[in-house]
Amino acid sequence: MNSILRFARREVRDLRPCIHGGEVWEVTSRTGLRRDEILDFSANVNPLGPSPLALESIKNNLDCIPYYPDSDCNLLREAIAKYLGDVSRENVILGNGSTEIIHLFAEVFIERGDLALIPVPTFGEYEKAVRKMGGKPRYIRLSRDFHIDLESFLREMEGAKIIFLCNPNNPTSTLILHDSLLRIIEKACEEDALVFLDESFIEFVDEKERFSMVSEVKNYPNLFVLRSFTKVFGLAGLRVGYGVAHSEVASLLFRAKVPWNVNCLAQAAAIAALNDDEYLRRTWRLIKDEKAFLLRELRRIKGFKVFPAHANFILINIRDSGFTAAELKERLLKYGILIRDCSSFRGLDEYYIRVAVRTRRENEKFINSLRDILNS
Ligand SMILES: Cc1ncc(COP(=O)(O)O)c(C=O)c1O
Structure with a gap:
């Protein structure tokens, strides 16, 4: 054979x-x-x-193990919406780590031959998810000090279906300013393109509220924001990440996702962590x-x-x-x-x-x- x-x-x-x-x-x-x-x-x-409250919550929820977890993660989505403010449960989608959501997004939106813009160097899973679905990555080199040259970036966007951005970027630790992001998102709107904005590290940024685009998902249905419980909440081994998007996009991803993708202990720990100010x-x-x-x-x-x-x-x-x-x-x-x-x-x-x-x-x-x- x-x-x-x-x-x-x-x-x-x-x-x-x-x-x-x-x-x-x-x-x-x-x-x-x-x-x-x-x-x-x-x-x-x-x-x-991890937060001590998260660890305690895991112990308190051990009796959930014989049952399937809530596939919709309703309590956790509620808690995330409250933590973020300005968005509701319908805007939130949970994943088995944010990596699962990167791949889910590609599965839902990328067809063979679609062009995806990826500034480099950056987190490698965007490229892998694009390639897995038969998409074509177009790499945009960051400047010598690892920033985006906005004007040439806007030109490069032509013909792209998805623009991947990581803010702050891994591995460069650089930040894209709010106004530049808005210009990219608006241009993407005009061009019928999607913006996948990875904010997995945004909670470590001073004055993060000035830089996060979470509250813009209501205004821009083409914007998807990714967050993670791995980084600031130290829950890497539990695998919890989430996306924030227009409700229409969130429900589309919801239909395509694997059921029960976030286990019961991870859901309980994440809710507790969000409450540990x-x-x-x-x-x-x-x-x-x-x-x-x-x-x-x-x-x-x-x-x-x-x-x-x-x-x-x-x-x-x-x-x-x-x-x-x-x-x-x-x-x-x-x-x-x-x-x-x-x-x-x-x-x-x-x-x-x-x-x-x-x-x-x-x-x-x-x-x-x-x-x-x-x-x-
Ligand atoms: C920028 C970025 N996004 C997403 C992830 C994935 O994190 P997780 O799947 O643990 O949520 C990582 C992990 O290193 C990362 O650096």
Whole structure:
């Protein structure tokens, strides 16, 4: 018999997995380190861990396990609408992590040959989702300091069906200003295109209300905003993400989604996390202080070009340090520290690393380990 692969859709046969940070499980099996011996600077998640209220809620909901979860996630959608303000339950759709929603969006809207605009470097799942559906990505290179050149971007939009934007962008930690976003969304409206705006890290941005476009979904049916419980709420392992959109778009996605995609414990934990104001305040204070500390210390290191950071992670060009990103990653692993080698990002070379902002003790350990390596 010929290879069974011939039965697979053409797009899937050619698909490659996307590389991500946070590969602690792979590192434990490769190095023999225990999970709790690894300091993970490669995944950009809340260094405080989950809210205590979320953990308590999981314990209190263990008796839900024998039942199917609410496939509509009604209580959680209600809680999200209240948390965001300005939108209602009908505007919210839940996913098994925001990654599921990226793929769902592509499944619903992309037909073979459709053009999708993707500024690079950025999060790799947009490209994968587009390719999986037979869409054609058009990559728009960000400027040398990783910003969008608005006028040329608007020109490039011609003929595109979907524009993917990530704000703040992973891995560059750069922010697109509100006015620029509005111009892109309005131009997309004129051109009958959709804007998929990933705000997974927006909650780490100072004055986030000025930059988020969530409240614009009522005005622009072509705008879809993505959020995640992985990052600011530290619930990566539970897999909860959500999208905010015009009710017509949300209900379309609803029809296409897999049923029961968010389990009962994840729903309960997410609701509790949204209600933990004190935890969110502590998180913002910590990230603000520690980002300033980390930026200051990293900028003192010879051979490092440290880019400004609007999110809870920092992009660094280490070319002049004498190390490649892969080499520095391996050396740091000997100290139990995991960083993101960014060479797998389209548009970056082998000299970029990305590090998350963590607690003072962890940040100090990271900086001291770096000094050790670079001075030896
Ligand atoms: C920009 C961005 N969007 C979405 C995701 C996916 O997050 P999750 O599926 O855990 O919600 C990530 C994860 O790294 C990300 O960096």
